[in-house]
Amino acid sequence: DVQLQASGGGLVQAGGTLRLSCAASGFTFDDYAIGWFRQAPGKEREAVSCISIREGGTYYADSVKGRFSISSDKAKNTVYLQMNTLKPEDTAVYYCVARIRPPPSLLSKVWTSHERYPNWGQGTQVTVSS
Secondary structure: OOEEEEEOOEEEEOOOOEEEEEEEEOOOHHHEEEEEEEEOOOOOOEEEEEEEOOOOOEEEOOOOOOOEEEEEEOOOOEEEEEEOOOOHHHOEEEEEEEEEOOOHHHHHHHOOOHHHOOEEOOOEEEEEEO
8 A cells, every 4th residue: 555654844934944755655665756746725736846766867847946856765765855945935735746657758758747646645734934
């Protein structure tokens, strides 16, 4: 049974940092791509970042490039999202998602599509004050 446990959200001032964690269980970690989506009140879900665990390929939304960094710890079956230089517009509920890893050539095209991820964890709230 695939389980994703997200944690690390909180309240931070603009310019601050947070690190989100997604602890995964119930599947072979190496066989998956794990990502983060976010949703702010009244807005659509937005893909933030994704990592292909085996190859290590990473993907980022333009809105977070250069500020956010995704990584994985295979020993802990955990994916991290390091968020630096946070902005008020980063305020949202952040969700950890997972899917069986497709070839990199396909993942690069589909990683932003929320419907492609059958596994979702509970959200963690990130609030950035101005």
